[in-house]
Amino acid sequence: MGKFLVLQTDFGLSDGAVSAMHGVGHMVSSEITIHDLTHDIPPYDIWVASYRLYQTVKYWPKGTVFVSVVDPGVGSERRSIACKTQSGHIIITPDNGSLTHIQHYEGLEEVRIIDEVESRLPHSEESHTFHGRDVYAYNGARLASGEITFAELGDTLSVTEIEQLPLVEAVRENHVLTGSIDVLDIRFGSLWTNIPLAYLQAEEIVHGDLLQVTIFHQGKKIYQNILQFARSFADVQVGEPLVYVNSLVNIGVAVNQDSFSDLYHIGTGIDWQIQLRKAPKILFEEV
Incomplete structure (x- = not known):
């Protein structure tokens, strides 16, 4: 001992x-x-x-x-x-x-x-x-x-x-990664999900790729945007949101030097669901 x-x-x-x-x-x-x-x-x-x-x-x-x-x-x-x-x-x-x-x-x-x-x-x-x-x-x-x-x-x-609280498993299906927002990185307001990095790797998503991030509360869509999958917070401008890998090797969502939770009024627990998918490339025609 x-x-x-x-x-x-x-x-x-x-x-x-x-x-x-x-x-x-x-x-x-x-x-x-x-x-x-x-x-x-x-x-x-x-x-x-x-x-x-x-x-x-x-x-x-x-x-x-x-x-x-x-x-x-x-x-x-x-x-x-x-x-x-x-x-x-x-x-x-x-x-x-x-x-x-x-x-x-x-x-x-x-x-x-x-x-x-x-x-x-x-x-x-x-x-x-x-x-x-x-x-x-x-x-x-x-x-x-x-x-x-x-x-x-x-x-x-x-x-x-022993007593157990309900958990929601992360799921990878039809190239969509779905999980729950389990907890906040308290001081910084980042969202910690239960989606493992291995799911992104299975979809061949690498740092620098763009992801469509959608957040639901009790089935109602609260947030949707295209975010960069960044290696670190410094990969995006101050005030910009990003997707990253947290210290438990699960996926997090944050805003560089601001609180994602406060800005977008996002909570935690099994009532809060998040979906990630690789965003389609947008091609702009030359004028």
């Missing part, structure tokens, strides 16, 4: 919640190192929490323990679980769909149910609204430090029994 504990929440940093989670981790063990994935998940947005885990987990050493707390059902009967991924990482989280992308794209090896009564920060029994500190950070630190083993967390749960 590694000595890394990585925290993700929707708590923000304006109060002491995240600091308390760090403190609990260090009380359990002074030998672990605690890092933050992000604490700016939109409030209650399980989908984004799931995606950020998928974006990040595989780039940490095997054995790293992740704690993800976006938990609108805290204090209810929803389960607290720990999962061991096929990539050799451990994630502790509410069983509310926050493992959707990891399960789909990376795969889960084993899931354990955490006993929220027995396996929690000592003397926290009367608190029912801060499981991020009392259950998740506490057990995450115990795992990362080697105080307990994964098997000691609780009973096993079938991988197929």
Whole structure:
């Protein structure tokens, strides 16, 4: 087991919640190192929490323990679980769909149910609204430090029994690539889709080609334009839109030095669909 504990929440940093989670981790063990994935998940947005885990987990050493707390059902009967991924990482989280992308794209090896009564920060029994500190950070630190083993967390749960959010698969059909806009590159407003670069390569689309990009919301066309498939943002003028390959080797859509999402009022999730196709060449007659 590694000595890394990585925290993700929707708590923000304006109060002491995240600091308390760090403190609990260090009380359990002074030998672990605690890092933050992000604490700016939109409030209650399980989908984004799931995606950020998928974006990040595989780039940490095997054995790293992740704690993800976006938990609108805290204090209810929803389960607290720990999962061991096929990539050799451990994630502790509410069983509310926050493992959707990891399960789909990376795969889960084993899931354990955490006993929220027995396996929690000592003397926290009367608190029912801060499981991020009392259950998740506490057990995450115990795992990362080697105080307990994964098997000691609780009973096993079938991988197929955990909660899942609906996903839409990307499709390549009749030279049209269709997918969903899964998430934003937050600070820059770029759109991250689930269309893999391999689909463009199968259509023999290369950098410099022009693509027809069409975006739908619940089936209604919101945007359509011809964009360059660029290697980098610098390939187009400032203010111009482009298609590019993001850090997960999926297709993104952006505006150089501006927010595509803000400019065109584009959101994310399975209600937002995007289609790409190679644009026909336009020939202009000489006058």
